[in-house]
Amino acid sequence: MRTQDTGGQAAVTAAVMLSAIAALCEYLFAVIIMPVQAVMGLALLSFVFDVVFTAVFISDAAEAARRHKIRSFMLHGRGIVDFCGSVPVLLFFSVPSVIIIASGTESAGVNFMKTMTFFWSSLCITGLLRVSRMTRLASLPLFSGSGMTERHITLICTVICGAAVTTGPVCGFIMRRAGAQYAHAAAGAIAAFMLFIILSAVIAIYSRHFGNTVSSVLDTLDKGFRRREFYLKVKLREEFRDDGIYRIAAFYNETYLPAKTKQNINSPEPAAYRVPEEEVKNFIRNR
């Protein structure tokens, strides 16, 4: 869903940024040892944000389902990042934490909640998932300007978030093993490992996506507009039909190509390719 009004955009931006800052502060407070009340206050604030973003995700998903675009929303939009940044965090971390804080006493249920939050915390991904909500900013016209930019930025953000979340548990394990004495070495190893995963993911996923949805379309259009004999149509992808590049491709397919084909059919002879004179000259020179 694209928020068009400036007030709405500002509200979304504020919520996303506050939620990310709250997530970062929660970690920071844990490290610099702040009063328990402050940590609990932040945990409750983060819980509120988790509820809000879960509600927003459910609303966006329902809207996409109503328009029969749920697959596109989840796979080509930011659905997957929105889901990961809201529902699992709420269910496996926020709600158990709030229950533990609210109950104040020991019981089988509370112990189960403690085990769950401990396991979840050991994955070291809560902060990453909460910060990943910033991907939502890519959908705001204020930042993206067009649907195509939004999609590409969203994909890059999704790839990076995916890579970062994957590295979370590994980094946590390295830090626990290293202890305070080897913190510098561990931090270096983590930074290098994260970069390795992020670059691998961007190169493997995003470059292929860009090649399929931008470069190959432009290459086809270039050949189609320049060469008389080229008659192949651009393969249009329904989910991207609003992208500027696909709108040009649709014009090429439906208007330009039929006119060119008509001219070619009626022409007494086919188009002639240019013989590369330099290569012919080199051939003669080398004989």
Place this chain on the structure above:
Amino acid sequence: MSRTGFTGEQRGRASELIRFIFSLPEFCSEPPLFSEHSIEKFISGLGAGYADLFRYNGWFEDMEPASIDRLLLGMLHSVTNEKVLPVIRGFIEEADFTLFDEFSGGSVPDEFRREKLYGFAETLLKLRTTRLRLNSAYTVIRYGIAERYLGEIMRKFPLVYESVASVNSRKLSPDESSLFFKTALILVNCRYLPDGQGYPASFPDIATECPRSINPDDYPEQNPPLAGDFIDILDMRFRNAGYYELPVKGCMSADASWFDTVRKPGIAGVNRQLAGIFYEIALERNW
């Protein structure tokens, strides 16, 4: 020196040069007759460029540009014939032409028909006006296009197959129809010969035997495509458009692209109903 007035060395060099140009990436995947057309334009357009092109290693020294032209163009046609004629000859030698006895009012030895049809193909290749027109027959024979589509039409559109593969009230089997249409695609080029000269005896007159449907756009159900429409659409398909053996990244397949373009209103001479059927098949089979 040969009877053409060129020495063996000059002919050898001309042959090397022409074969080299044919092997360039721009030309090796194009139909030989189209490549020949491009190379012919290059040679004819050299003009004052001869001196610059052939200044190395004594190539064609002491020869007038007009002689070099004659030598290179003669060699060009001969190399193209080497590529085109074996395909036509292979088809003619393997074909069983007894089918045509039913259209010519008597039994004629196959050998006689082979000789006549091959002679006709050679005549078409000798004349500048008809040479390029043979590309459709060449492509359809070389890549088995007719049997490909006839098989699919029979499977998916049996009524259309019955209508297309009925010639002079005779219903043709798939093998017979494939042979008939390939032969027809060679014979149909007689319309480009002066007064239909050289039409091979013992073969039916394609224009009379294979009518086209009337008003196919107005009442498609009452006017199914006929044999003439099938011949016309394949003839037009490859008249000025090349064949792609492999799919091109980001593009719709070649046949699907072409038939999708011509099935829309505005292109005269194409049976749109049949073009739609070809498009559907090509899209499904990725042809």
